[in-house]
Amino acid sequence: MFQSLSDRLQGVFDKLRTKGRLTEKDIDAALREVRLALLEADVNFKVVKNFVTRVRDKALSADVSQSLTPAQQVIKIVHLELIELLGGESAKLKMSPVPPTVVLMAGLQGSGKTTQCGKLAHHLKSKGGNPMLIACDLQRPAAVQQLEVLGERVGVPVFTEGADVGADPVPVAKAGVEHARSFGRDVAIVDTAGRLAIDEELMAQLARVVDATNPDYTFLVIDAMIGQDAVTTADHFNREIPIDGVVLTKLDGDARGGAALSVREVVGKPIYFAGTGEKLGDFEPFHPDRLAGRILGMGDMLTLIEKAEETFDLEQAQEMQEKLRKAQFTLEDFLQQMQQVKKMGPLTNMLGMIPGLGSQLKDVEIDEREMVKIEAIIQSMTPQERIHPEIIKHSRRQRIARGSGTEVQDVNSLLKEFKSVQQMMKGLLGGKKGKLLRGLGVDLSKLQGMG
Numbered sequence: 001m002f003q004s005l006s007d008r009l010q011g012v013f014d015k016l017r018t019k020g021r022l023t024e025k026d027i028d029a030a031l032r033e034v035r036l037a038l039l040e041a042d043v044n045f046k047v048v049k050n051f052v053t054r055v056r057d058k059a060l061s062a063d064v065s066q067s068l069t070p071a072q073q074v075i076k077i078v079h080l081e082l083i084e085l086l087g088g089e090s091a092k093l094k095m096s097p098v099p100p101t102v103v104l105m106a107g108l109q110g111s112g113k114t115t116q117c118g119k120l121a122h123h124l125k126s127k128g129g130n131p132m133l134i135a136c137d138l139q140r141p142a143a144v145q146q147l148e149v150l151g152e153r154v155g156v157p158v159f160t161e162g163a164d165v166g167a168d169p170v171p172v173a174k175a176g177v178e179h180a181r182s183f184g185r186d187v188a189i190v191d192t193a194g195r196l197a198i199d200e201e202l203m204a205q206l207a208r209v210v211d212a213t214n215p216d217y218t219f220l221v222i223d224a225m226i227g228q229d230a231v232t233t234a235d236h237f238n239r240e241i242p243i244d245g246v247v248l249t250k251l252d253g254d255a256r257g258g259a260a261l262s263v264r265e266v267v268g269k270p271i272y273f274a275g276t277g278e279k280l281g282d283f284e285p286f287h288p289d290r291l292a293g294r295i296l297g298m299g300d301m302l303t304l305i306e307k308a309e310e311t312f313d314l315e316q317a318q319e320m321q322e323k324l325r326k327a328q329f330t331l332e333d334f335l336q337q338m339q340q341v342k343k344m345g346p347l348t349n350m351l352g353m354i355p356g357l358g359s360q361l362k363d364v365e366i367d368e369r370e371m372v373k374i375e376a377i378i379q380s381m382t383p384q385e386r387i388h389p390e391i392i393k394h395s396r397r398q399r400i401a402r403g404s405g406t407e408v409q410d411v412n413s414l415l416k417e418f419k420s421v422q423q424m425m426k427g428l429l430g431g432k433k434g435k436l437l438r439g440l441g442v443d444l445s446k447l448q449g450m451g
Contacts, residue, residue: 002295008037009078009296016071027059027074034078042258044231047085047265055081079296085261086288091245091270096216100132100180100188104213106206106241107221108233109194112249114143116221116275117191118150119283120247123273124187125156126281131187133158134176136169136209139193147191153280157185169193169205174212190215198233203240210241217244219272222259224248230259234267243267248286249275260291331386331418335378338371376404377414389415 012033019026031052038048058077095101103120107113117133124131133151135158137143144163151158159176163169173190180188192209195202210218220243222230237243246263251274264271271286378386380403385392392400392415401408 002041002291005037005041006295008040009034012037013071013075013296016074019071022059022070022074024060027056030074031056031059038258038261041261042228044228044258044262044266047262050265051081051085075296079292082292082295083288085265086291087264087270087286088288090285090287090289091272092285093217093272095186099184099186100177101186101217102177102188102190102213102215104190104192104210104215104218105221105247106192106218106237106243107194108198109140109196111194111221111223112275113137113194113221114146114191115150116247116249116273116283117147117189118154119275119280120273121151121156121187121189122154122280123283125154129187130185131156131189132176132180132183132185134173134180134188134190135160135163136173136176137191137193138163138165138167138169138172139195141165143191143193150280170208170212173209177213188213198236198240206241217272219243219245219247220269221247221249222263223250224259224274225250226259228258228262231262231266234263234269238267238269243269245270245272247271247273247275252276252282331378331381331389332383334418335375335386338375373404373406373410374414377401377406377411380404389418 012030016022016026016030034055035048035052038051039045043051055074055077058081059074093101093103105113105117105120114137121131121133133147133156135144135147137147144160144165148158148160159172159179161175161179162172169192176190177188190209190213192206193202218241220234220237222234224230234243234246246267246269248260248263248271251260260271260274263269271288274284274286276282276284377400380400381389381392385396385400392411397408397411397415401411404411
């Protein structure tokens with residue numbers, strides 16, 4: 001989402017780094033470009049004005065002017081102010097001392113509210129929680145059924161007693177929270193109705209549901225793709241029905257990202273969670289410092305490590321390391337590793353979290369369909385062929401190509417590439433860069449000179 005903004009800001013900083021000392025004129029020129037970059041990213045103009053003013057005041061201080069590396073000092077100021085703009089410290093969901101903790105999800109229709117309810121339940125359950133979903137969107141046809149499907153996929157119960165289309169959601173919400181309390185659920189997630197636009201009926205209904213459930217948290221779900229309208233919506237909701245925080249959806253989209261950078265300062269409420277993809281697991285706590293690092297091209301290794309820890313089994317990882325050490329890495333192992341990587345999310349996102357690599361990948365072609373093709377080819381092999389690829393001669397290659405819906409040259413290419421991977425695996429443990437990325441669909445021809 002922030003690639004264009006990130007590129008613009010890095011361009012500004014590159015110019016600053018060429019100067020030994022920074023004058024007031026240099027700083028003003030740089031901040032003009034920063035201001036334009038933020039406005040083009042659809043950040044609220046008042047937010048941009050306040051942000052640039054704060055950065056300028058600090059950048060003109062004696063500490064910066066007398067520094068041996070003034071450009072780095074300015075970049076540090078921008079980084080810290082960007083973190084503050086996004087909310088400072090990460091907002092954490094605190095459990096009520098008397099369960100259940102009631103979380104009410106509000107938002108306009110189409111914002112992804114019901115889906116985020118399912119994602120939140122999935123997130124809480126993955127952390128050892130015991131949540132329950134309560135269906136109170138009784139306006140939109142099939143909303144209750146959608147929540148039931150999500151609940152089944154996540155493996156959490158959905159309270160639907162009396163949840164008929166057009167019915168009053170207040171008694172359903174109240175009964176649902178009581179049910180969660182009776183059955184020892186630690187979190188009750190209440191899905192509420194939305195509208196295509198804010199109106200008196202929507203707000204009146206929400207107010208009654210809030211009164212009935214007395215939620216510990218009222219979260220506003222906002223589609224990050226709608227830009228400044230998202231900030232206007234948040235401000236209106238917060239004035240009518242005070243919210244405790246925001247859940248941003250579609251943070252992985254190709255919009256300019258102004259909503260994420262504006263909503264905290266305009267509304268004064270923290271962003272708690274962000275939806276980063278279509279899968280139930282594409283949902284994570286919002287970390288201002290990490291997002292600021294991504295925007296400034298500093299990467300986000302902490303999130304990458306967390307995703308790896310959630311995806312990869314420690315015992316399997318140790319076993320794989322031993323195989324690498326002994327050069328016993330097989331196509332079966334390659335397939336397992338590739339499937340684990342896919343669970344972590346889009347490859348582009350993963351590589352973009354590596355410090356210094358994101359900006360160099362902007363012109364690199366990453367075709368995730370290559371991973372699908374490689375997976376199909378390996379799955380068309382027999383167990384023996386995966387362990388001993390040297391036995392795959394011409395007739396076997398033809399059979400594998402037919403079984404995987406590919407060409408013989410695709411099979412040849414994979415086997416040749418895998419042989420190279422086997423030879424370099426020991427080197428990878430020492431930190432060398434290699435051809436494995438190309439095996440995962442990355443065209444590395446444009447990364448010459450990376451080292």
